[in-house]
Amino acid sequence: MKFYLTPGPSELYPSVADHLRSALRQKLTSISHRSQTFKDIYAETEKNLRLLLAIPDHFHLVFASSANEIWERIIQNTVALHCTHLVNGSFSSKFADFAQKLGKNTSLIEVPFGKGFQAENFGEPANDSSQTEMLAIIQNETSSGVSFDENLMALCQKQYPTALIQVDAVSSLPYYTPDFTRLDGLYFSVQKGFGLPAGLGVWIFSEKVLEKAKTLQAQLAEKGSSIGSYHALPDWLSQAQNHQTPETPNVLGIYLLGKVCGDMLERGIKTIRQETNYKAALLYDALERSQLFTPFVAPAHRSKTVLVADFLAEKSQKSLSQILQLFENEGLIIGKGYGKYKESQIRIANFPSHSKELAEKLADLILKY
Amino acid sequence: MKFYLTPGPSELYPSVADHLRSALRQKLTSISHRSQTFKDIYAETEKNLRLLLAIPDHFHLVFASSANEIWERIIQNTVALHCTHLVNGSFSSKFADFAQKLGKNTSLIEVPFGKGFQAENFGEPANDSSQTEMLAIIQNETSSGVSFDENLMALCQKQYPTALIQVDAVSSLPYYTPDFTRLDGLYFSVQKGFGLPAGLGVWIFSEKVLEKAKTLQAQLAEKGSSIGSYHALPDWLSQAQNHQTPETPNVLGIYLLGKVCGDMLERGIKTIRQETNYKAALLYDALERSQLFTPFVAPAHRSKTVLVADFLAEKSQKSLSQILQLFENEGLIIGKGYGKYKESQIRIANFPSHSKELAEKLADLILKY
Numbered sequence: 070m071k072f073y074l075t076p077g078p079s080e081l082y083p084s085v086a087d088h089l090r091s092a093l094r095q096k097l098t099s100i101s102h103r104s105q106t107f108k109d110i111y112a113e114t115e116k117n118l119r120l121l122l123a124i125p126d127h128f129h130l131v132f133a134s135s136a137n138e139i140w141e142r143i144i145q146n147t148v149a150l151h152c153t154h155l156v157n158g159s160f161s162s163k164f165a166d167f168a169q170k171l172g173k174n175t176s177l178i179e180v181p182f183g184k185g186f187q188a189e190n191f192g193e194p195a196n197d198s199s200q201t202e203m204l205a206i207i208q209n210e211t212s213s214g215v216s217f218d219e220n221l222m223a224l225c226q227k228q229y230p231t232a233l234i235q236v237d238a239v240s241s242l243p244y245y246t247p248d249f250t251r252l253d254g255l256y257f258s259v260q261k262g263f264g265l266p267a268g269l270g271v272w273i274f275s276e277k278v279l280e281k282a283k284t285l286q287a288q289l290a291e292k293g294s295s296i297g298s299y300h301a302l303p304d305w306l307s308q309a310q311n312h313q314t315p316e317t318p319n320v321l322g323i324y325l326l327g328k329v330c331g332d333m334l335e336r337g338i339k340t341i342r343q344e345t346n347y348k349a350a351l352l353y354d355a356l357e358r359s360q361l362f363t364p365f366v367a368p369a370h371r372s373k374t375v376l377v378a379d380f381l382a383e384k385s386q387k388s389l390s391q392i393l394q395l396f397e398n399e400g401l402i403i404g405k406g407y408g409k410y411k412e413s414q415i416r417i418a419n420f421p422s423h424s425k426e427l428a429e430k431l432a433d434l435i436l437k438y
Numbered sequence: 439m440k441f442y443l444t445p446g447p448s449e450l451y452p453s454v455a456d457h458l459r460s461a462l463r464q465k466l467t468s469i470s471h472r473s474q475t476f477k478d479i480y481a482e483t484e485k486n487l488r489l490l491l492a493i494p495d496h497f498h499l500v501f502a503s504s505a506n507e508i509w510e511r512i513i514q515n516t517v518a519l520h521c522t523h524l525v526n527g528s529f530s531s532k533f534a535d536f537a538q539k540l541g542k543n544t545s546l547i548e549v550p551f552g553k554g555f556q557a558e559n560f561g562e563p564a565n566d567s568s569q570t571e572m573l574a575i576i577q578n579e580t581s582s583g584v585s586f587d588e589n590l591m592a593l594c595q596k597q598y599p600t601a602l603i604q605v606d607a608v609s610s611l612p613y614y615t616p617d618f619t620r621l622d623g624l625y626f627s628v629q630k631g632f633g634l635p636a637g638l639g640v641w642i643f644s645e646k647v648l649e650k651a652k653t654l655q656a657q658l659a660e661k662g663s664s665i666g667s668y669h670a671l672p673d674w675l676s677q678a679q680n681h682q683t684p685e686t687p688n689v690l691g692i693y694l695l696g697k698v699c700g701d702m703l704e705r706g707i708k709t710i711r712q713e714t715n716y717k718a719a720l721l722y723d724a725l726e727r728s729q730l731f732t733p734f735v736a737p738a739h740r741s742k743t744v745l746v747a748d749f750l751a752e753k754s755q756k757s758l759s760q761i762l763q764l765f766e767n768e769g770l771i772i773g774k775g776y777g778k779y780k781e782s783q784i785r786i787a788n789f790p791s792h793s794k795e796l797a798e799k800l801a802d803l804i805l806k807y
Binding site: 071073075077078079080081085086089093096098099100101102134135136137138140141144166167170171172258260265266267268269289290292293294295297298299300301315316317318319320321322404 | 440442444446447448449450454455458462465467468469470471503504505506507509510513535536539540541627629634635636637638658659661662663664666667668669670684685686687688689690691773
């Protein structure tokens, strides 16, 4: 039996197989997405997600097909001209690329790969900060294992008063506790911390985001342009408020997300967060003490859910691939570094799907070599 | 045990549950979408689809999240100003709405709900036919059960020489045999004729479509606009040619589609088409002879995969809902009419997932009442 401690897609949450069987038994893949049965499934998923993440009532929620789609929808629906992106790794950089591809003026607040943001990065607001319509914050950079310092959120709000703040928590939820007074939007995809099959993303956003989409829709209509079709935010949301989607959605994905959120609620989100802290401490400790690996990120900015370490090739007689194969022989699959760090780093996911026993076994293995 | 003869989502293809179990056993939901294992899955699905639908080598293929997404991508990627839509029901009308929402000038060739197109509909090309960049043909209108007369395809090509012809075969594939010399694009979603869980669409298109996207991309870039981000066609296709997707895709959906196409190839597409004809003949015959229902569409335009019938309320002592409940009590769930025909029509799906025995049982039931 092999276990995936890769940073997404990752190990399924333990109850997923049972819920899948139950969905098949009930033939939920055959029901109409306009039926009351579907609306009930949608409503339960939304209710459980709201409870789990303590989403305030005045925040809205829609289902997309991926976090990539959400990047595109954020730009289309809420940015007329200008947005600003915090960039410290491959995914935050890719979101900025999306904005550029969609024809927007894009400012970057950039720190090197693997580094965290500090107050001084926001100390002198760019000249155009007052024109920025959207500030993209990367709460957890999946490529480099850097976590955003929550204390900087207030500073971001202050320095970018006109911007809607959108937070990428793709690989940190549900561990991450969002402060909804500090953000306007939050999104994730389900194949990471929620331990589900890929093919579903969730975007949570405030009334201000909806208002901006409506204003932009009216402005663009005059120019013969638009904010989109089936996922233009006002239409998208009006379906969502009726517990439906404009398109035939990933019904199974929505069902499974609701069930897994229900299971997490039963286990207790506090317990899940404590366990995540415990496992992260254990694994970082092992990486610190290891002869072959060393944590890549400075302690203050280390992600608790995606742990990245440098491979100390000069101290090893084996290649990184050979060592990862040894881990795999013991039943544990961990990730290689992202992009150009593929041969020089490892990435370990620490999601709710990963038991304490798995983390302990991995820590032992790290220390063994 | 209940069986869904609804026109999408519908009954799963009989082998889907086994393939799902196999996917879970192999932990395919946990693998990286950048791994060779995923690329092999992608390649097998594409190979099987190409064999099943006899797709010529010079046609490309990409995976989307739904047919709704494909509507949007067709407009964004290939229409600068003007498109023409054949409209004879709710879905063909909705595609035209998408084009309008995206700011395009849209011409309609419209016939009433339930009617088929005839040569005279194309007899006098509209003044703007020479400017039309895209002609949207609805091969099978899921709302009304009307099938497009394949003989008109050549006429469409002749009358709209500048247009890229995109064919909606959402609810007729794999029964429908496309003539790829007559079209530039073809698309479907998997929850209908392929008998799979919803959340995946497939768009097949020619080199001309790609060329148009590239030209449009260059034109729009000069205006600070664009054809999209992760699903801008050139980027989308370059990932597809490497058997990958820009986003983390619905891996399970892609896997299941490949497996079901493989099963259909084994059964034989000719057999599947013959069985579809047999079941359609049986069901239309029952509807003709029924006291309570009568086929809605004239014989020449009747769909073989989505059968729509009027409910003869004046001859019935029971309401349509009561009668459908009687069917359901016997284990057969069929669809109500679409939209405003909800209380006055029925819709019966006749997909490869529906066995001859099911069709025979339904025909008996139709005649019983």
